[in-house]
Amino acid sequence: MKTIYLDNNATTRTAPEVLEAMLPFFADLYGNPSSMHFFGGQVARHLKTAREQVAALIGAHPSEIVFTSCGTESDNAAIMGTLYSYPEKKHLVISRVEHPAVLNVAHHLQARGYRITELKVDGQGQLDLEELRHVLTEDTALVSIMTANNETGVIFPIDEIAAIVRERGIPFHTDAVQAVGKIPMDMGRSPIDMLSLSGHKLHAPKGIGALYIRKGTRFAPFVVGGHQEAGRRGGTENVPYIIGLGHAAEFCLAHLEEENTRVRALRDRLETALLERIPNTIVNGDRQHRLPNTTNLSFEYIEGESILMLLSDEGVCASSGSACTSGSLQPSHVLRAMGVPFTAAHGSIRFSLSIYNTEEDVDVVIDVLPPIIQRLRDISPFWQDYVDGKPMDAFLTGGDVAHHVHG
Amino acid sequence: MWDYTDKVKDHFLNPRNVGEVENPDGVGEVGSLACGDALRLTFKLDEQGRIQDIKFKTFGCASAIASSSALTELAKGKTLEEAEKISNQDLAEFLGGLPEEKMHCSVMGKEALEAAIANYRGEAVVKEDFEIVCKCFGVTDREIERVARENRLTTIEEVTDYTKAGGGCQACHPKIAHILEGLWGKQPPEPAEQRVAAGKKLSNLQKIRLIQETLEREILPPIRSDGGDLELIDIDGDKVLVALRGTCSFCPQSSFTLKHFVEAKLREFVSPDLEVEEVKP
Numbered sequence: 001m002k003t004i005y006l007d008n009n010a011t012t013r014t015a016p017e018v019l020e021a022m023l024p025f026f027a028d029l030y031g032n033p034s035s036m037h038f039f040g041g042q043v044a045r046h047l048k049t050a051r052e053q054v055a056a057l058i059g060a061h062p063s064e065i066v067f068t069s070c071g072t073e074s075d076n077a078a079i080m081g082t083l084y085s086y087p088e089k090k091h092l093v094i095s096r097v098e099h100p101a102v103l104n105v106a107h108h109l110q111a112r113g114y115r116i117t118e119l120k121v122d123g124q125g126q127l128d129l130e131e132l133r134h135v136l137t138e139d140t141a142l143v144s145i146m147t148a149n150n151e152t153g154v155i156f157p158i159d160e161i162a163a164i165v166r167e168r169g170i171p172f173h174t175d176a177v178q179a180v181g182k183i184p185m186d187m188g189r190s191p192i193d194m195l196s197l198s199g200h201k202l203h204a205p206k207g208i209g210a211l212y213i214r215k216g217t218r219f220a221p222f223v224v225g226g227h228q229e230a231g232r233r234g235g236t237e238n239v240p241y242i243i244g245l246g247h248a249a250e251f252c253l254a255h256l257e258e259e260n261t262r263v264r265a266l267r268d269r270l271e272t273a274l275l276e277r278i279p280n281t282i283v284n285g286d287r288q289h290r291l292p293n294t295t296n297l298s299f300e301y302i303e304g305e306s307i308l309m310l311l312s313d314e315g316v317c318a319s320s321g322s323a324c325t326s327g328s329l330q331p332s333h334v335l336r337a338m339g340v341p342f343t344a345a346h347g348s349i350r351f352s353l354s355i356y357n358t359e360e361d362v363d364v365v366i367d368v369l370p371p372i373i374q375r376l377r378d379i380s381p382f383w384q385d386y387v388d389g390k391p392m393d394a395f396l397t398g399g400d401v402a403h404h405v406h407g
Numbered sequence: 408m409w410d411y412t413d414k415v416k417d418h419f420l421n422p423r424n425v426g427e428v429e430n431p432d433g434v435g436e437v438g439s440l441a442c443g444d445a446l447r448l449t450f451k452l453d454e455q456g457r458i459q460d461i462k463f464k465t466f467g468c469a470s471a472i473a474s475s476s477a478l479t480e481l482a483k484g485k486t487l488e489e490a491e492k493i494s495n496q497d498l499a500e501f502l503g504g505l506p507e508e509k510m511h512c513s514v515m516g517k518e519a520l521e522a523a524i525a526n527y528r529g530e531a532v533v534k535e536d537f538e539i540v541c542k543c544f545g546v547t548d549r550e551i552e553r554v555a556r557e558n559r560l561t562t563i564e565e566v567t568d569y570t571k572a573g574g575g576c577q578a579c580h581p582k583i584a585h586i587l588e589g590l591w592g593k594q595p596p597e598p599a600e601q602r603v604a605a606g607k608k609l610s611n612l613q614k615i616r617l618i619q620e621t622l623e624r625e626i627l628p629p630i631r632s633d634g635g636d637l638e639l640i641d642i643d644g645d646k647v648l649v650a651l652r653g654t655c656s657f658c659p660q661s662s663f664t665l666k667h668f669v670e671a672k673l674r675e676f677v678s679p680d681l682e683v684e685e686v687k688p
Binding site: 301302303305306309310313322323329330331342343346378379380381382384 | 409419420422425436440441443444445446447464465466467468469471472543544567571574575
């Protein structure tokens with residue numbers, strides 16, 4: 001059975017050329033870049049190149065790039081590093097749909113006396129920028145809002161948001177883990193102060209990330225140790241992975257146009273065909289402002305984990321915002337924040353493509369998914385009632401519907 | 408990915424008895440779309456009062472569908488009195504086990520059967536008489552207490568795994584804690600392995616597992632902290648054969664340690680019939 005991998009927002013294939021570039025740094029070139037001898041020094045030169053490659057992908061200066069262990073560390077470092085720098089300020093602004101790497105850091109801080117504002121989103125997953133303007137205060141230490149949502153692919157007008165925050169003299173961080181490598185990012189033209197990115201979302205391996213810190217931004221190190229990364233992140237550099245991230249950045253830059261043309265067309269074809277062939281299918285999120293590789297679809301009256309299991313049986317890898325896939329009991333916080341109807345919230349499936357996907361991959365899904373959905377609807381007690389036009393009784397809604405959807 | 412047994416996968420991929428029985432004698436509906444899983448169970452009795460036909464329709468994850476399928480297989484051919492005795496543990500066992508977080512799927516199956524039987528007997532399933540503790544998932548105090556008693560649940564986390572109660576906004580956690588306290592008092596019930604030791608006969612597999620667990624948890628840490636060690640060689644009926652290592656191997660008190668410490672611990676935690684013997688190299 002062929003593996004059809006459509007879960008690239010979860011993680012991506014390490015590009016073979018990236019892996020190739022990393023290998024010498026496990027074997028022959030094992031020196032410590034901080035060492036005062038030729039053997040370490042030659043490694044430092046490669047590190048410098050990697051820093052330039054990553055900077056080039058987001059239009060930054062190489063000195064503004066700090067390598068970290070992952071996207072989550074970058075987010076933690078940005079938030080905590082800023083709070084350490086403004087110890088008198090106790091207010092943090094995020095959105096309700098942030099990744100747990102930001103959301104749970106905020107909740108953690110809330111338990112320690114910080115005031116947290118979570119900006120709401122509308123049914124399309126978009127923010128109300130007036131609300132943002134309204135909540136900023138003298139006490140606000142940091143605003144952290146993601147560039148693109150991992151579940152829906154919805155892109156926020158991040159430069160506009162950053163400009164609003166900058167106007168008030170407040171630092172601004174964005175978790176751009178899902179955006180970097182998929183859409184053009186240019187720190188030269190953007191007012192963003194800090195930006196997190198993650199290697200394994202852009203064809204580097206897991207275990208490497210970076211934080212962009214604009215020159216002049218107040219920042220205290222989160223991981224405290226040696227002088228590495230210009231004193232902004234202690235710990236001996238993870239050389240092979242940094243080299244890998246550099247090559248992956250170059251790889252993504254070279255494929256950025258393909259991502260926004262061919263991959264986008266594949267995604268659109270998949271989405272359109274599924275909407276045509278499967279009744280009661282809903283697109284979650286703003287289709288006009290969305291990553292080119294992501295589609296999040298809800299199939300009404302059935303549950304996401306069951307869909308994933310049957311897809312998996314056909315070799316198709318995707319993910320779901322259903323409660324059952326997470327081990328929690330409530331569907332995705334993103335879909336709930338958007339107020340996705342309760343008939344659809346549990347039946348969401350996210351397909352996220354990459355440049356490695358082909359027309360054939362999409363054809364398989366278009367072929368196998370409609371019968372899977374029908375099969376589960378035939379088992380579901382609600383589908384036939386819906387088809388027959390029976391009224392939705394308490395069995396269906398569970399009574400307090402508004403609570404479930406917006407809770 | 409969930410670690411489902413082959414039996415769960417089989418009953419999910421090839422569910423038995425899907426559908427609705429025509430002109431059913433009993434109908435049970437539990438769960439809801441908003442909660443993420445729901446089950447409609449219908450059955451028909453034959454002249455002898457046995458369940459002749461039973462079918463389900465389920466909205467939910469793989470384990471919810473598999474639990475429903477298992478329920479129909481277990482209930483078929485039984486009288487209502489027999490069917491009533493099917494517990495959620497029976498469903499989980501039939502499927503070769505369910506992940507802890509998915510035990511609520513087996514509870515849902517059991518409740519659908521109860522509801523269908525009550526429907527047949529003309530009893531209304533009354534939730535109104537009881538307090539709804541978990542407002543996120545509509546779980547009553549009666550339900551939490553019953554499931555906790557039947558499954559010997561002692562923590563809020565376990566109650567959530569089995570009933571969903573407390574898995575949403577968590578505002579009801581103090582109430583769940585109160586119910587558990589009322590059920591078990593301040594002292595939680597004895598852990599599972601000790602109950603087994605006191606009561607039922609152990610299977611060989613259970614015995615071996617318990618002996619290993621007890622060695623790791625109770626016996627080896629103090630021995631190792633004295634520089635000694637002990638290796639489990641074999642288990643022959645009630646004979647536990649061990650070899651002494653490290654400082655124990657030449658300690659003159661080692662036979663005393665074996666009798667009064669190792670054997671005593673194993674008798675306490677596994678079975679009073681066990682005898683420990685040393686295997687010499």
